[in-house]
Amino acid sequence: MPRIPRRPLLGAAAALLACPGLLRAQSRPVRLLVPYAPGGGTDIFARALAEGLTETLGATVLVENRAGANGSIGSEVVARAEPDGQLFLVDTGSHVMNSYTMPSLPYQPLRDFSPVALLSKFPLLLTASASAPFRDVAGLIAAAKASPRSIGFGTSDAAISYAGNLFTRLAQIEMVEVPYRGAAPILNDLVAGHLPTGWNSTVAAAQHLSAGQIRALGVTTTARSPLLPEVPTLAEAGIAGYDFAGWYVMVGPSKLPPAIAARMHQAVLKTLELPRVRERLLSIGADLGVLGPEPLAGFLREEDARWAQASRDGLISRMP
Known part of the structure; x- marks a missing residue:
């Protein structure tokens, strides 16, 4: 996965300020919805990101937790929200996988959300x-x-x-x-x-x-974590063929204007260059490679195909 460029993003600040519904000072805060309970990895990551985004955007950015039903309760809130740049979902790989584990998912992960940024693998x-x-x-x-x-x-x-x-x-x-x-x-x-x-x-x-x-x-990955170099991979520990990585993603509601998605992606890149945010996330094992809206769309399609095949192979089962 490509790393965040170390050079400043030329023109990013001007582009951010030009976005009408998202990034200028406003009375309503931008919300990052985490569809899990507070204190978990997604919540920790989102809160560190939100703190930095508040500085980058010049607007209050809040984290809201809506736990339940394997993340689908909170995800549905974002799927049905107005695509005005006020609400984004921060989720894990379950965002795509739920299509193959939940029989009555009230939305379609690829159709009902707009890609914004792949935030991290881990x-x-x-x-x-x-x-x-x-x-x-x-x-x-x-x-x-x-x-x-x-x-x-x-x-x-x-x-x-x-x-x-x-x-x-x-x-x-x-x-x-x-x-x-x-x-x-x-x-x-x-x-x-x-x-x-x-x-x-x-x-x-x-x-x-x-x-x-x-x-x-x-x-779970084939390489040891730099955060825990003494901990073996499961493959090293005798589980041949084990290789799996988690990831965090930011998506918006369906029909989010591409300009807002692109500018939020730029804001994420700029935020992850803030030393305190970067150091905080690296210290807890996050890999800060980021993909923008277009490559993220391709990544999500690949993940969807992966889980469709895993379902056909009986490697995942539907939840009751």
């Missing part, structure tokens, strides 16, 4: 409670094989669910998926010892790992 983590008896992937697999369906794993959206179920399939073990409304409740139960394992983003888990409250057993 590895997911297989994490364990500090009180769990296993300390690595081999120990978890051994425990699961000794007592099938006795160990739970927490998930918070369709992409996280896929990561967990892909692991159990490739490891040839039986575990019990425990769905949550967001990453923060998973982490709370891991810290408290109520949940043995869970799947999280590096963004959500970073502070709990540094405090020693949970353990990271493996990362």
